[in-house]
Amino acid sequence: MSPSTDRTTKKVWTLDQLGALDLGVAEEDLAIRDTTRKALADLARPHVAQWYLDGALPVRDLAKELGSLGLLGMHLDGYGCAGTSATAYGLVCAEVEAVDSGLRSLVSVQGSLAMFSIHAYGSEEQKQEWLPRMATGEAIGCFGLTEPDQGSDPGNMRTRARRDGDDWVLDGTKMWITNGSVASVAVVWAQTEDGIRGFVVPTDTKGFSAPEIKGKLSLRASVTSELVLEGVRLPDSAMLPGAKGLSGPLGALSEARYGIVFGAMGAARDALTTAIDYAGSREQFGRPIAGFQLTQAKLVDLGTDYITGMLLALQLGRLKDAGQITPQQVSLGKLNNVRRALAIARECRSVLGANGISSEYAPLRHAANLESVLTYEGTTEMHTLVLGQALTGHAAFRG
Template identity: 80%
Template sequence: MARTWTPNELGALDHGLREDDLALRDTTRNFLTERVRPHLPGWYTDGAAPVRELAQEFGRLGVLGMHLTGYGCAGASPTAYGLVCAEIEAADSGLRSLVSVQGSLSMQAIHSFGSEEQKQEWLPQMAAGEAIGCFGLTEPDHGSDPAGMRTRARREGSDWVLDGTKMWISNGSVASVAVVWAQTEDGIRGFVVPTDTPGFSAPEIGGKLSLRASVTSELVLEGVRLPESAVLPGVVGLKGPLSCLTEARFGIIFGAMGAARDSLETAISYADSRVQFDRPIAGFQLTQAKLADLTADYVTGMLLALHLARLKEAGTLAPAQVSLGKLNNVRRALAIARECRSVLGANGISADYSPLRHAANLESVLTYEGTTEMHTLVVGQALTGHAAFR
């Protein structure tokens, strides 16, 4: 039989990457293989994963807020962060969501806009996984249009009092701290809210058909009283939360391709072992056509991700380019996972195989942190100069 290549080898995707970035990727891959992958089918079917324990494991691994500098964070390159996101999502999108919400949303907000006291109090324990964070922006009636949020913060003497509801919040029920965005007389402001503050609750959302190995919650704020020191002093307006979302979307560009790669490798392995008509189905032209087309889509998506990482390292990556990456790569990954399921036939609906789990998870990734429609319009505006949001 002729030499076989993995999708990464065929695309020569490691070419030109730094050894230290590859080492971080490989360390993450080894950890997931040994400690996480054997449990994923059970966590998904049971709709429960040991999130607090996983956060501590990821903290010891050094991947929580790894792209940030100082306060216990590694200061890793964008490429390293992207490669790590790909490895984590190759295991499960819910785990990458845990890491992204912790590092690129909650920690990013405090690191970019927080006071020195807020940074010293929260970032080291969040980097270690000892404290989990969540990011309260989306509301029941305001997802793609966060400017319409109804959560309010009003002054009472020297304090702030918050009232409102946030929805679809990853990590909410297990978080020690929530970064909550609210309307004030001065515009939208961010608040660092310890979750044991009276009036704060985070009921978990059940009945999910996607991201079942993660915690998704509602945040309810009823007269939550906070001192002036709880305000993020470094930003007013939507540019604060939107800049954090841009950071998280960058990780998704890589992460989605990790789910695609795992689906593809699973389908290739299965096709080689599944015998029909006295030969492996990998030897049939229709199966090979699927695998060839899917590999071309995967390699193209990874090349885009790596190119955007180089732009980010050069300091020239624009939000519209991040939107292009998320739009392209999540759609490609979802299509790859679905088609890989078809290679597995009836066995593809079993939790023993990953493609359908990845496809179900990617349905959420397609929606959160900017829907396909919103990123399409961002790219459209970049190309034409006309905003079509309203």
């Protein structure tokens, strides 16, 4: 066949090659990413579609496996934590969410919410008691902030902690809590006479219960629970001494949002590579559908969105490693990348046609999961208002 009629390319680029995404990333960080990708190929990928269909995840077993890889609280220092760079943690979040958003939620809630809160705000006794066991996955943590009637406005939470002698007594309900019913410890935020404070609550404490939430259409490969606190009595030492007011839980949320900036792009990449591979093997009218202009237009647009999102994530990683990242920049990353990832996953499903609704293929599962990711750790509306205030100087959260 002459070159003028040969329609095959001389080279097929991967998405990461096309965006030169590894350029400038430390070799150690890339090695951690690659090790995680290889481990998850055996540990989770063969099973995740069934976990999703079953609406169940073997959290305790997975936590120990992830802990043995050093992935739980990996960006924290000391107490058995790996102390990696923020960029390495982000790249790991991308690899974990490329498998499933529910699995990344397990990692994020453990490391960036529960462990981070104890590490950043806890007493030395609290750190020594919980962090080493949480880093290995022996102890699982959860983070109790959201309530049935208070999601985006946690300052109006109804959970109360009152003094009773030298003790604290907690009453209230938390909702949509990842890991809740399998956790050994819960970081619970409550109103006190002195403002919002955080408490380290062993889940075997009398009056604490965590019924699992069933019937989810998203994040099915994740344990999601309600937390019910009915006269939960704790010693004074259970309070997190370093957190007062909303700055405590919001600081932890910013850590988790940072992981989502990368994680969402992992889900997008997995959906997109699935669509590209499928388009190359699915033949219609005597040729692969990858050879048709309309299919290529979809893949090019989606690939451009993915590469753009990853470049943003990597820039935020560099800022975080330099100690210069701001909550507004994290909001920018979360808002942009989750919206892009959701759009990518939905359109990738269309490339697969009818086969796209089968559990054999990941894009629709990723799209369903990303509907939750779009909402938790700050809704699209809330991050839009954060950025609106940053750009105009006017707060528009009320009125």
